[in-house]
Amino acid sequence: MEELLAKALSGDKEAENKLFEHLLVRFGHFAKQHIQTTDAEDIAQEACITVLEKYKNEEFSNSFQAWAYGVLKMKIGNYFQSAASRRKNVAAGQAFENNMADISQTNDFELKRKLMNCLKKINKVNSRYTQVLNLVHQGYKTDEITEMLQVNRNNYYVILNRGRKMLKKCLESDRV
Amino acid sequence: MKHCTNSRLGSLLHAYELNTLSEEEIEQFEIHLLECEFCFAEARNFAAESSLLASDKAVKDLISGLQDNRPLEREAKMRFWHLLWPSEKPYFLRPALFYFIILLMIVPVFRSLLISPKQQVRAVQVINLLPIRSADNSILKQSGDDEGLINFVFDGAEEGKSYIVEIKSVEGDLIYMDSDFRNFDSFQTGRLVAPISKMKVGDYILTITDPRAKPPYDRKEYSFKIVR
Numbered sequence: 001m002e003e004l005l006a007k008a009l010s011g012d013k014e015a016e017n018k019l020f021e022h023l024l025v026r027f028g029h030f031a032k033q034h035i036q037t038t039d040a041e042d043i044a045q046e047a048c049i050t051v052l053e054k055y056k057n058e059e060f061s062n063s064f065q066a067w068a069y070g071v072l073k074m075k076i077g078n079y080f081q082s083a084a085s086r087r088k089n090v091a092a093g094q095a096f097e098n099n100m101a102d103i104s105q106t107n108d109f110e111l112k113r114k115l116m117n118c119l120k121k122i123n124k125v126n127s128r129y130t131q132v133l134n135l136v137h138q139g140y141k142t143d144e145i146t147e148m149l150q151v152n153r154n155n156y157y158v159i160l161n162r163g164r165k166m167l168k169k170c171l172e173s174d175r176v
Numbered sequence: 177m178k179h180c181t182n183s184r185l186g187s188l189l190h191a192y193e194l195n196t197l198s199e200e201e202i203e204q205f206e207i208h209l210l211e212c213e214f215c216f217a218e219a220r221n222f223a224a225e226s227s228l229l230a231s232d233k234a235v236k237d238l239i240s241g242l243q244d245n246r247p248l249e250r251e252a253k254m255r256f257w258h259l260l261w262p263s264e265k266p267y268f269l270r271p272a273l274f275y276f277i278i279l280l281m282i283v284p285v286f287r288s289l290l291i292s293p294k295q296q297v298r299a300v301q302v303i304n305l306l307p308i309r310s311a312d313n314s315i316l317k318q319s320g321d322d323e324g325l326i327n328f329v330f331d332g333a334e335e336g337k338s339y340i341v342e343i344k345s346v347e348g349d350l351i352y353m354d355s356d357f358r359n360f361d362s363f364q365t366g367r368l369v370a371p372i373s374k375m376k377v378g379d380y381i382l383t384i385t386d387p388r389a390k391p392p393y394d395r396k397e398y399s400f401k402i403v404r
Contacts, residue, residue: 001210029209032223033195108228111228112232112234112235115225115229115235119235119238130242133194134239137240142191142196142198156191157190161189163190164189164190164222171225
């Protein structure tokens with residue numbers, strides 16, 4: 001990325017396009033993580049355009065990544081602040097939940113079935129992972145979970161990543 | 177890229193996918209995702225699964241159900257062990273101990289069943305001895321590991337009382353001696369198992385002595401022969 005940025009700053013159009021694509025994919029992912037509506041893609045695109053418009057004149061105090069990310073955060077913040085989007089969010093809130101459920105019931109049915117089977121298998125060999133997931137679903141914060149499980153923060157992340165690894169392997173090979 | 181560029185931030189991956197990070201951590205991790213191809217590819221490829229794990233109702237219900245069953249399983253295990261080892265009862269009334277004793281008793285039975293019949297049964301030859309002065313010598317034939325059951329009648333012998341039995345060769349060598357022989361039955365017949373396979377071929381004299389009787393009624397001699 002640093003290389004792309006350097007080339008783009010020196011006027012390489014192709015590098016600039018690649019940089020745009022690089023950011024767009026990632027911003028889209030982040031925006032979905034924060035907003036969880038179809039507006040996420042629009043916001044990601046807006047943020048990318050702003051970055052491309054301003055990056056040549058900007059002096060990055062920290063790093064380009066941090067600055068670009070700041071632009072996206074600002075766009076997401078604006079989205080939540082704007083009354084229109086909030087109304088839309090509130091009105092569409094329940095509909096979105098249902099929509100997501102419908103999507104997962106239709107498109108991801110097979111994936112969901114496999115995922116649930118794998119979770120059952122994992123629970124037999126590594127109950128810690130499902131225990132953590134259950135606590136997360138119940139709304140406990142990381143600190144509370146680590147206190148309940150009597151593990152430190154690093155071990156908590158290790159439990160999660162180990163569970164994720166097992167889940168991934170199970171989804172690929174149907175074995176834990 | 178095969179590896180994460182920052183293992184500390186990389187460890188936050190699944191926590192990020194499950195939306196359990198603080199605002200500050202999310203910011204750090206997302207900036208890391210802008211740089212780290214590996215972590216971004218992981219997060220992107222696992223996005224559908226992460227979404228199901230984080231927000232799908234059926235998945236949440238399943239996980240909750242798996243946790244609910246756990247105390248029941250533990251309780252069932254505890255009940256089972258309590259049945260076997262009820263701590264409130266004295267040791268000798270605890271069923272586990274009883275089963276253990278039964279097991280100890282059963283094991284030798286099974287072991288004996290495993291031993292082949294050939295090993296258990298040994299051929300026994302039986303001879304009835306005659307007094308030494310009779311014309312015929314009783315004959316035992318030596319073959320393999322056989323033992324000989326020697327029957328002899330001793331007038332006045334009483335069941336359960338102690339007698340002295342000796343087997344000597346005709347040359348006078350002592351082959352066998354039992355100073356507490358009690359194998360007489362109510363018919364004054366004594367029974368002795370002799371290790372004939374370990375004895376040499378030849379003539380032998382068996383002497384039975386009653387330590388309580390007076391001569392000449394205190395002893396009687398019998399002869400027998402071992403042949404090949």
